[in-house]
Each structure stands twice: as structure tokens, then as C-alpha cells.
Amino acid sequence: MQYDFSQIEAKWQKFWQKNKSFRAAIDKTRKKFYCLEMFPYPSGRIHMGHVRNYTIGDVIARYKWMQGFNVLHPMGFDAFGQPAENAAIKNNSDPKEWTYKCIDWMKAQLKKMGFSYDWEREVVTCGPAYYRFNQWIFLKMLERGLAYKKASTVNWCPSCETTLANEEVIDGACWRCKNAVAQKDLEQWYLKITAYQERLLEDLKQLAHWPEQVIAMQENWIGKSSGCEIYFKLRDSGEIIPVFTTRADTIFGVTYIVLAPEHTIISKISAEGGKGHISNLKEVEQYIEAAKKKTKLERIERDKTGIQLKGITAINLVNNEEIPVFIADYVLMEYGTGAIMAVPTHDQRDFLFAKEHNLPMRIVIQAPGSRLQAPSEMKEAYEGDGVQVNSGEFDGLPNQEAKIKIAQWIEDKGMGKISTQWRLKDWLISRQRYWGTPIPVIYCPKCGIVGVPYEDLPVELPEKVKITGVGGSPLSKVKEFVVVKCPKCSGRALRETDTMATFIDSSWYFLRYCSPDFDKAPFDKDEAAYWMKVDQYIGGIEHAVLHLLYSRFFTKFFKDLGMLDFSAEGGDEPFDKLLTQGMVLKDGEVMSKSRGNIVDPDEIINKYGADTLRLFILFAAPPEAELEWNDTAIDGSFKFLMRIFRLLEKAADKTPSAELLRRLHSTIKKVTEDMEGGFKFNTAISAIMELVNEIYKSDSVNKEILKTLTILISPFVPHMAEEMWQALGAKESILKVRWPEFKPEFLKLDKVTLVVQINGKVREKIEAEVDIDKESLKELVLASNTVKKWIENKPVKNFVIVPNKLVNIVV
RNA sequence: GGGCAAGUGGUGGAAUGGCAUACACGAAGGACUUAAAAUCCUUUGGCUGUAAGGUCGUGAGGGUUCGACUCCCUCCUUGCCCACCA
Numbered sequence: 001m002q003y004d005f006s007q008i009e010a011k012w013q014k015f016w017q018k019n020k021s022f023r024a025a026i027d028k029t030r031k032k033f034y035c036l037e038m039f040p041y042p043s044g045r046i047h048m049g050h051v052r053n054y055t056i057g058d059v060i061a062r063y064k065w066m067q068g069f070n071v072l073h074p075m076g077f078d079a080f081g082q083p084a085e086n087a088a089i090k091n092n093s094d095p096k097e098w099t100y101k102c103i104d105w106m107k108a109q110l111k112k113m114g115f116s117y118d119w120e121r122e123v124v125t126c127g128p129a130y131y132r133f134n135q136w137i138f139l140k141m142l143e144r145g146l147a148y149k150k151a152s153t154v155n156w157c158p159s160c161e162t163t164l165a166n167e168e169v170i171d172g173a174c175w176r177c178k179n180a181v182a183q184k185d186l187e188q189w190y191l192k193i194t195a196y197q198e199r200l201l202e203d204l205k206q207l208a209h210w211p212e213q214v215i216a217m218q219e220n221w222i223g224k225s226s227g228c229e230i231y232f233k234l235r236d237s238g239e240i241i242p243v244f245t246t247r248a249d250t251i252f253g254v255t256y257i258v259l260a261p262e263h264t265i266i267s268k269i270s271a272e273g274g275k276g277h278i279s280n281l282k283e284v285e286q287y288i289e290a291a292k293k294k295t296k297l298e299r300i301e302r303d304k305t306g307i308q309l310k311g312i313t314a315i316n317l318v319n320n321e322e323i324p325v326f327i328a329d330y331v332l333m334e335y336g337t338g339a340i341m342a343v344p345t346h347d348q349r350d351f352l353f354a355k356e357h358n359l360p361m362r363i364v365i366q367a368p369g370s371r372l373q374a375p376s377e378m379k380e381a382y383e384g385d386g387v388q389v390n391s392g393e394f395d396g397l398p399n400q401e402a403k404i405k406i407a408q409w410i411e412d413k414g415m416g417k418i419s420t421q422w423r424l425k426d427w428l429i430s431r432q433r434y435w436g437t438p439i440p441v442i443y444c445p446k447c448g449i450v451g452v453p454y455e456d457l458p459v460e461l462p463e464k465v466k467i468t469g470v471g472g473s474p475l476s477k478v479k480e481f482v483v484v485k486c487p488k489c490s491g492r493a494l495r496e497t498d499t500m501a502t503f504i505d506s507s508w509y510f511l512r513y514c515s516p517d518f519d520k521a522p523f524d525k526d527e528a529a530y531w532m533k534v535d536q537y538i539g540g541i542e543h544a545v546l547h548l549l550y551s552r553f554f555t556k557f558f559k560d561l562g563m564l565d566f567s568a569e570g571g572d573e574p575f576d577k578l579l580t581q582g583m584v585l586k587d588g589e590v591m592s593k594s595r596g597n598i599v600d601p602d603e604i605i606n607k608y609g610a611d612t613l614r615l616f617i618l619f620a621a622p623p624e625a626e627l628e629w630n631d632t633a634i635d636g637s638f639k640f641l642m643r644i645f646r647l648l649e650k651a652a653d654k655t656p657s658a659e660l661l662r663r664l665h666s667t668i669k670k671v672t673e674d675m676e677g678g679f680k681f682n683t684a685i686s687a688i689m690e691l692v693n694e695i696y697k698s699d700s701v702n703k704e705i706l707k708t709l710t711i712l713i714s715p716f717v718p719h720m721a722e723e724m725w726q727a728l729g730a731k732e733s734i735l736k737v738r739w740p741e742f743k744p745e746f747l748k749l750d751k752v753t754l755v756v757q758i759n760g761k762v763r764e765k766i767e768a769e770v771d772i773d774k775e776s777l778k779e780l781v782l783a784s785n786t787v788k789k790w791i792e793n794k795p796v797k798n799f800v801i802v803p804n805k806l807v808n809i810v811v
Numbered sequence: 812g813g814g815c816a817a818g819u820g821g822u823g824g825a826a827u828g829g830c831a832u833a834c835a836c837g838a839a840g841g842a843c844u845u846a847a848a849a850u851c852c853u854u855u856g857g858c859u860g861u862a863a864g865g866u867c868g869u870g871a872g873g874g875u876u877c878g879a880c881u882c883c884c885u886c887c888u889u890g891c892c893c894a895c896c897a
Contacts, residue, residue: 211816212815212816213814213815213816213891213892216814216815216892216893217814217815217891217892217893219814220813220814220815220892220893220894221892221893223893223894223896225896225897227897243897244896244897245897246896246897247897258897304895328895329895330895330897331895331897332895332896332897334896335896335897336896336897339897340897341897342897343897347897348812348895349895349897350897352895383812421896421897423893423894423896541891541892544892545892545893619823619824619834619835620823620824620835620836621823621824622824625817625824626890627823628822628823630822630823630836630837632836632837633822633823633835633836633837634836635836636835636836636837637835639849639850640835642849643850646850682823682824682825682834682835683824683825683826683833683834685834685835686824686825686833686834686835687833687834688834689834689835690833690834693834696851753830755829755830757829757830757877757878759877759878760829760876760877760878760879761878762830765830797877798877799877800829800877800878802829802878805829805830806829806830806878808829808877808878809877810877810878
């Protein structure tokens with residue numbers, strides 16, 4: 001029998017499509033399972049990363065299906081975004097046409113992989129039916145003050161000509177084009193994700209089935225830091241400058257304070273009529289100018305530059321000391337209060353700065369076991385724990401204890417307050433781009449900012465817009481779009497011409513799949529109540545912060561709107577289990593166009609078929625580990641499939657041996673355990689390989705054994721399984737079959753082989769009855785000639801028995 | 812600087828306190844063949860030995876244990892995330 005994979009795969013793909021085999025519908029009599037993979041950006045071609053991601057998801061979905069779950073397994077396209085615009089500029093094409101063409105290509109490729117998607121639920125984010133609800137959500141947030149516009153210094157990518165969210169700036173560069181990000185003062189729209197920071201942090205605890213790494217990354221990103229705001233007073237003007245510190249215990253060691261160049265107090269005290277006088281104002285202004293011009297990368301150089309505000313003196317309220325005030329660009333306006341207290345003896349950055357500028361130092365924490373050292377002898381700051389010195393009434397306390405006491409004391413005396421700082425910033429969502437969701441806002445000279453009324457949604461994206469990539473938002477040049485009547489006063493008004501960040505699209509698409517055609521709200525409450533949470537989510541680690549954080553934020557917002565309720569499942573998190581699959585490498589490097597080491601999935605499918613590709617990718621590494629592509633190893637996967645297929649020729653009705661039955665049931669057990677215990681597909685497949693090897697060794701192939709084998713391989717290589725299932729006489733699709741259960745009675749043995757160790761080294765193997773009693777076993781072991789030889793006449797000190805496994809004799 | 816992973820044959824990997832290297836790739840030898848492909852069989856960690864066997868061996872060093880790839884401590888290397896975050 002010929003393994004004609006292309007004919008077989010086409011046949012079954014057609015069968016599944018015609019029979020709508022993967023259609024999902026609410027069925028309250030069955031337990032649901034929502035299996036989701038991160039949807040792709042329609043770049044035009046799927047790559048190995050997609051193949052891996054979606055193969056993993058497909059195996060899980062099919063396995064759950066066979067276990068009797070009502071499975072929801074959807075797919076869609078994250079279709080807004082810049083590549084479509086770049087293609088438009090390059091090829092003078094239309095972003096919409098380009099995008100839909102890409103979707104068609106990719107869909108065809110996904111179908112060729114045999115993935116079990118319910119294509120009737122396909123979600124494409126660039127259609128008005130979808131993005132109108134981006135606008136709907138935006139308006140709901142606007143009503144609640146969670147969407148707002150503010151002027152601020154923002155990340156600006158000069159090459160993409162658009163603003164970027166903090167999350168989109170990687171190492172000071174644009175995540176998309178890798179060019180250095182600049183700073184720009186702009187008025188932009190923000191979503192108030194910080195209103196949810198406490199919950200976003202706290203609820204990470206609910207995510208027991210997420211990789212620890214992802215939890216850690218989100219914790220890092222949210223960046224809660226507990227400390228204390230301490231007030232410093234300017235001597236002449238009386239202005240208060242709050243600083244933030246996590247080290248209240250070092251307050252008596254402060255010898256100067258440092259402000260960020262953008263700090264507002266500077267213009268205040270230097271302004272005419274302001275009290276206080278900066279004698280070197282000109283140099284200070286030059287320094288500030290230079291600092292503002294620096295890119296983010298330039299500002300994080302290790303050199304500690306700075307300039308003193310001469311003539312200005314601050315007072316440390318805890319001891320009334322007068323101290324100098326500096327400006328330095330290593331102090332960031334975005335974090336804390338934009339000002340710091342400097343303790344050179346106990347903070348390395350302050351130490352370097354103080355050395356540079358020849359500033360005084362004072363030790364206030366004494367390291368355990370060390371004698372008080374003169375600051376001049378210090379080679380670096382001491383940042384560890386110790387005992388308070390030079391700290392007034394707090395002397396002698398361990399610094400960790402003093403930290404809490406001093407903070408409380410400062411708050412009680414009104415010299416500051418206990419406070420918490422967060423690294424997380426509000427989410428900047430305005431983009432000066434065309435291919436995205438129009439922000440549904442109108443600016444009226446009389447009424448101000450007016451949200452587009454819900455009945456006027458969607459604000460449709462105009463078509464046939466000229467995209468040049470330069471000169472600001474393309475929409476601002478479309479007069480019919482921009483000039484509108486104010487919905488409130490009907491006067492002449494102007495539309496917002498920025499579009500939304502595309503991460504908004506992916507922040508709720510998993511909810512849209514529950515009711516993709518619903519037109520009253522983003523999703524139908526009842527449908528979502530049945531299908532959500534996503535039971536298993538699968539995707540790349542690169543979304544650990546961006547997409548996964550935003551989706552959590554949106555889900556919590558929907559809960560607050562009363563649209564979602566997971567209280568039965570505990571908490572309000574969208575994704576119950578998360579699997580982050582490893583990257584696909586070639587020659588030890590990530591596959592990428594620029595490296596030129598891409599293996600095209602299409603070529604592999606044409607040469608070997610989708611089943612071989614699926615099998616290889618599942619077998620070569622555990623799903624969360626990196627996978628090294630190997631051109632010759634894929635040949636091995638192909639040969640293995642042919643080897644299974646050839647078993648059909650040998651199928652007979654002979655009684656199988658007890659040994660083979662035992663092997664069959666231990667394989668069922670192993671494969672099931674591997675699926676349940678973290679989707680260890682690679683070892684599940686090797687167990688199946690061992691079974692196949694065993695079948696080949698036996699004289700004849702029993703049909704029933706072959707049937708069970710076929711079921712076991714079906715989640716991995718579904719086309720071949722269907723073909724074999726049919727060849728073995730089945731009338732129905734293998735999808736209707738239940739996953740087998742192993743029978744413990746087949747696994748029972750009369751005798752086992754025990755390992756005999758002498759002093760922990762394996763010296764002998766003996767056969768013994770199962771569950772043999774200790775005394776008989778001891779007798780049996782000591783009777784062995786090899787054991788006798790090793791023991792000779794040394795006394796046996798210990799005789800360790802691990803039942804049915806091992807004996808260790810200590811002499 | 813902080814946090815998190817990981818380090819096992821020629822290669823991908825298996826074993827998570829009990830036979831280290833399952834399963835596979837590759838390599839070598841053999842059978843079949845006019846030949847090749849396919850298929851099947853054998854061998855395949857190092858050292859030592861004709862062999863039986865012995866001995867070493869999971870990044871390095873130490874510890875716990877009858878027994879450690881696995882647990883603990885120190886260090887090295889690689890990867891990822893965050894970071895002048897006060």
C-alpha cells in the first residue's frame with residue numbers, strides 16, 4: 001500500500017471542511033474546552049514559528065476533542081498594522097487589498113496543515129464589523145475617564161513617523177524598525193491601564209498554570225516599589241521638593257539632592273519674580289537643552305554628568321542641614337517624583353556622582369562586623385544591610401527595621417509620606433498612521449472633545465487614501481473624513497485623525513471568537529459565559545508583556561462593565577493555562593529573512609506532507625524548548641510514518657501476545673500521561689515509536705492493536721490516522737472516536753528484573769516475583785555468584801530494598 | 812546591577828532521588844539488488860582489555876544520602892527579561 005500523502009491529505013482536508021467537523025456550538029451537557037493560539041499578522045506566508053505554534057494547539061484541541069470535550073478552536077488574523085502601509089508605499093498598492101490577499105494565502109497554507117479550526121468563527125480585525133467595537137470599547141473607557149488625552153513627552157519613532165507605547169520601545173529602539181526612538185512633546189490619547197495596576201499585579205497569583213518566567217516579566221514590568229516620599233525645602237523660596245526613595249533608612253546620610261532636567265521647579269525658581277536666584281542660570285539652561293536632545297539610549301550612558309544650581313540651597317528637614325541642589329540627566333522625570341536624595345555612601349550611582357563633583361559623604365549604615373570607615377576610604381558605596389549610625393535617635397537599629405520606623409516617623413512629623421511607585425505607565429494608543437482603527441472622537445470649537453455617538457459607529461476608515469509614509473497622519477489629508485458636524489451642537493467640527501495602536505485589536509479578539517457575528521456589543525454575554533476562560537493559550541514568549549498584559553487589562557475592564565463573570569472559575573483572568581512555545585532555530589540561530597536561514601513550510605509540505613512536518617516539529621523538542629531544525633531528521637519522521645502505514649498490509653485477526661498487549665497498554669498510559677502532564681509530545685511520540693518497533697518484532701499484526709495505535713497517533717498526524725482508520729474498516733471519522741483508556745490488568749507482571757547494587761554500583765540483575773517479601777529477596781540476592789564475589793567476606797552493613805526495582809547492598 | 816531559565820554522546824533529546832544516554836538523526840559494517848533507492852539486521856560515550864570484565868563519565872568544585880543528571884552551597888558559561896527605577 002502506497003503512502004500517497006498528498007492525495008490522503010487533500011482528501012481528508014476536504015472531508016473535514018465538507019462535514020464541518022470542527023464547528024463549535026454551545027452544548028451545556030458537555031464540558032467545554034477553549035483552545036487558542038495567538039492569531040497571526042497576515043504577512044502573506046506562514047513561517048515555521050507559526051507551524052510550530054499551531055501544530056501544538058492543534059494536537060491539544062484534537063486530543064481534548066477525543067476526550068469528549070466540547071472544543072472551541074478558532075483562528076483569525078491580526079490584520080491592522082504598519083507592514084500593510086509599508087507595502088503600500090513600496091508597491092503603490094492598497095493596504096486593504098494587500099492585507100486580504102495575504103489572508104487568503106495564509107489561510108490556504110493553514111488549511112494545508114490540517115489544523116482543526118472552526119473557520120466559521122474567523123475574526124479579521126481590519127473589518128468594520130470588528131473595529132467598530134474597538135471604538136465602542138474606547139467610548140466606554142472615555143465615559144469612565146479611562147481614555148484621556150494629555151500633552152506629554154512621548155516616544156517617537158522618526159522612521160515610522162509615529163508615537164510608540166512604552167511597551168513598544170525595546171532597548172531604546174522601535175520594536176518594529178529597530179531605529180532609535182526619540183522624545184517628542186505631543187498631545188496624545190492614553191488608556192489608563194495604571195487604574196488596574198494593583199489588580200494586574202495581584203491577580204498574577206491566580207495564574208498558577210502560567211510559566212514563571214512570564215509572571216516574573218509582568219511583575220517586572222508593572223514594577224511596584226514600596227518606599228517613601230520625603231520633602232526637601234528650598235531655603236529661599238520655601239518651595240517643597242518631594243523625592244522618592246526606597247531607602248528611608250539612609251535619610252541622615254543625604255548630602256545633596258538631584259533633579260531631573262525636566263523638573264518644573266527649575267523654571268519656577270528661575271522665573272522673573274520668583275524667589276531664589278540661580279547664579280549660573282545660563283550654564284544650567286544649556287545643560288537642560290543638551291539633556292533634552294539626548295535619545296533614551298544616550299541618557300543611559302554610565303557617565304554621571306550633572307550641574308549644580310548655584311545659589312540654591314535645600315534643607316533636609318530631618319536634621320535641618322543645608323545641602324546643594326543638582327540637575328543630572330541620570331535622574332528620570334518619568335519615575336518617582338523626578339527628584340532624588342543622594343546618599344553617596346550607600347548608593348553606587350550617588351557615590352560616583354559625588355566623587356566626580358567632590359561632594360561630602362556620610363556613613364549611616366555600618367556593615368556587620370566592620371569598623372566605621374571614613375567615607376574617603378570607601379572604594380564603592382555600601383548597599384548592603386547593617387546597623388544605623390549617625391542617624392540621631394535611630395542609631396543602633398538594624399537598618400531594615402529602621403527603614404520602616406524612619407518612614408513612619410517622617411510621615412508622623414509631616415516631613416513626607418509613605419508611598420508606592422509603579423513602573424507601569426498609561427498606555428499611549430494614538431498612532432499617526434492610516435491602517436488602523438479611527439479613534440472615534442470629534443473636536444468641536446464649542447463643545448470640546450465629543451465622543452462619536454454609539455449609533456454612528458463604526459467610524460469607517462476611508463478607502464483609497466494616498467499613503468506616503470511622510471508628513472503626518474494620512475487621514476488628516478482626507479477632507480471628507482476630517483470635517484464633520486458636531487454630534488452635540490451640529491456646528492462645524494473636526495475629527496481625530498490618529499488611529500489606534502493595533503495592540504488594542506488583539507486585546508479582546510479571544511472574546512470575539514465566542515460570538516463573531518454579534519452586532520450589539522463586542523461579544524455576546526451568554527456565549528462568553530459558556531466559552532471563557534480560554535483553557536489553553538499557546539503562543540510566543542515575545543508577547544509576555546505587551547499582548548498578555550493588555551488582554552488582562554481589557555478583560556478586567558469588561559468584568560467591571562458587567563459583561564464577563566468568571567467568579568465560578570475564580571478571578572477575572574482571561575487565560576487559564578499558558579504555554580509559550582520555543583523558537584525554531586536553524587544552525588543555532590533564529591530563522592529570519594535577514595539571516596537567510598529560513599526553511600519554507602510549503603516546501604516541506606510538498607516534499608513530505610503536512611503530517612510529516614507536524615510529526616517532526618512535535619518530536620524534535622519539548623514544546624517550550626527551542627527547536628533546532630534538521631533537514632535529515634525530517635526524513636526520519638517521514639520514514640516512520642511510512643513504517644506505520646505499511647502495517648496495514650499485515651493487519652490480521654490473530655490473537656496478540658500478552659507481551660504485545662502489555663506494551664500497548666503501557667503505551668496508552670504513557671501517551672495519556674504525557675498529554676496530561678504538560679504536553680510532552682516528544683516523549684509521547686517516542687513511546688509510540690517503541691510500540692511500533694514492538695509490533696514489527698511480533699509475528700503478525702492484530703487489527704485491534706493497529707486500531708488503537710491509529711487512535712493514539714491521530715492528534716499528531718490526523719490525515720494519516722483518518723486514512724488508516726478507514727482502511728481498517730471504520731465507517732465514521734476517527735474524530736468521533738474516544739481516546740483509549742489503559743487497562744491496568746494488562747500491565748501486571750509475574751516477574752520483574754531487579755537491579756542489584758553493591759555500594760551504589762550496579763553489579764547484577766536478578767529476576768524475582770513481583771512483590772516478593774524482603775527475606776526471600778535477600779536470600780535470592782545473596783545466592784547470586786556475582787554478589788558473593790563482590791561481598792566476599794566483608795560484613796553487610798545495610799540492605800536497602802526499593803520494591804520491584806532495586807536492591808543496594810552496603811558493605 | 813537585579814530577576815528567570817538552561818548546561819547530558821558526533822547531533823536533537825530521555826531519565827526530576829534508584830540501571831545515565833530511552834526514542835530518533837548521523838556514522839560504520841552486513842543482507843537483498845546487475846546497480847542504486849527503499850527495506851531489514853548488527854555496532855555506535857571515553858579509557859582499558861582478545862574476551863568476560865574493569866574503570867571513568869551528565870559545565871567545575873564541595874555537601875547531603877545506602878544511592879545524586881536530579882536536592883543543597885559556591886563558582887563558570889550561555890540564553891532571555893528588566894534596569895542610572897532612586
